[in-house]
Amino acid sequence: MTAGVDRGHPQAQAIRSDEDVVRVRQLVRTVAVAVRLSLVDQTKLVTAASELARNTLVYGGGGTAEVSTVDNGLRRGVRIVFADDGPGIADLDLALTDGYTTGGGLGLGLSGARRLVDEFDIDTGPERGTRITVTKWSR
Amino acid sequence: MERVPVLKIGDILLVSIQVDMSDQTAVQLQEDLAERIVATGCHGVIIDITALAIVDSFVGRMLSTIASISRVLDAETVVVGMRPAVAITLVELGLSLEGIRTALNVERGMELIAATRDDDHGYDDADEPGDQSTDTR
Ligand SMILES: Nc1ncnc2c1ncn2[C@@H]1O[C@H](COP(=O)(O)OP(=O)(O)OP(=O)(O)O)[C@@H](O)[C@H]1O
Ligand SMILES: [Mg+2]
Numbered sequence: 001m002t003a004g005v006d007r008g009h010p011q012a013q014a015i016r017s018d019e020d021v022v023r024v025r026q027l028v029r030t031v032a033v034a035v036r037l038s039l040v041d042q043t044k045l046v047t048a049a050s051e052l053a054r055n056t057l058v059y060g061g062g063g064t065a066e067v068s069t070v071d072n073g074l075r076r077g078v079r080i081v082f083a084d085d086g087p088g089i090a091d092l093d094l095a096l097t098d099g100y101t102t103g104g105g106l107g108l109g110l111s112g113a114r115r116l117v118d119e120f121d122i123d124t125g126p127e128r129g130t131r132i133t134v135t136k137w138s139r
Numbered sequence: 140m141e142r143v144p145v146l147k148i149g150d151i152l153l154v155s156i157q158v159d160m161s162d163q164t165a166v167q168l169q170e171d172l173a174e175r176i177v178a179t180g181c182h183g184v185i186i187d188i189t190a191l192a193i194v195d196s197f198v199g200r201m202l203s204t205i206a207s208i209s210r211v212l213d214a215e216t217v218v219v220g221m222r223p224a225v226a227i228t229l230v231e232l233g234l235s236l237e238g239i240r241t242a243l244n245v246e247r248g249m250e251l252i253a254a255t256r257d258d259d260h261g262y263d264d265a266d267e268p269g270d271q272s273t274d275t276r
Contacts, residue, residue: 018161018162018163019161021161021162022159022160022161025159025193026159029192039224040223040224040227040228042224043192043193043222043224043225043227043228044227044228044231046192046193047193047194047195047228047232050193050195050197051195051196051232054162054195054197098233105196105197105200106196106199106200106234108196108232108233108234109196111233112196112231112232112233112234113232115231115232115233116228116231116232
């Protein structure tokens with residue numbers, strides 16, 4: 001975690017259906033526009049959020065996305081925390097490999113999302129579910 | 140659930156995606172298109188994604204699947220109107236959009252489909268097993 005980061009008031013979105021995944025995308029876009037991310041960075045962040053929200057729904061059995069603005073004194077950014085109480089990710093290295101899937105997907109969600117953001121942090125385990133924090137900073 | 144409309148214009152089915160699709164809507168579109176290709180006998184499908192702000196792995200996979208299904212049903216699919224920011228993001232995500240043909244806009248997409256059909260069926264409509272030279276793909 002970056003020290004001295006001011007967090008704005010977070011907005012939470014429950015993820016229980018694929019309509020909620022659409023809502024997460026819309027919420028993230030609104031906040032990304034508000035902190036003036038470039039169009040390309042908005043697109044990257046919303047795409048990453050879409051992947052992570054879908055994983056939260058499909059593998060985590062549902063959960064939440066919490067979106068907030070961050071400010072480190074130099075730049076502003078958007079931070080999103082995806083959390084679920086699902087089974088956790090058994091082999092994280094494997095799950096972060098391009099093409100690895102246990103669900104018949106393309107296996108690009110996690111690894112691709114990590115490439116699309118500036119900061120990516122995972123906390124996962126069988127007893128505590130999965131919590132993924134991503135941040136995208138304005139340039 | 141919202142449904143994406145499929146329009147028939149001459150020999151072409153035009154799909155203009157105007158909403159942020161849920162996964163279910165995307166799967167429904169796949170099925171609707173397959174049915175419409177068979178029902179209409181159309182030989183071309185144009186999917187206009189000008190209004191799509193993002194293409195993630197699910198929608199990307201849907202586009203690839205539609206292209207494969209339509210090929211099996213003797214139709215060509217062209218995706219048109221991809222935004223530059225979407226293209227940049229897709230590459231970084233690692234999505235290759237396998238088997239998908241793209242064009243700048245609907246007009247170019249129609250030209251591409253017409254040209255492809257001419258290549259395939261240009262001489263006489265009989266299939267000539269010995270002559271592969273006209274197949275430029
Ligand atoms: N929240 C989660 N809880 C438990 N397991 C997860 C979670 N997120 C991802 N995984 C595991 O990590 C694997 C890789 O995820 P990733 O998103 O990269 O691929 P995918 O969802 O299978 O396919 P794609 O996203 O390309 O359609 C998943 O198949 C799943 O086993
Ligand atoms: Mg995924």
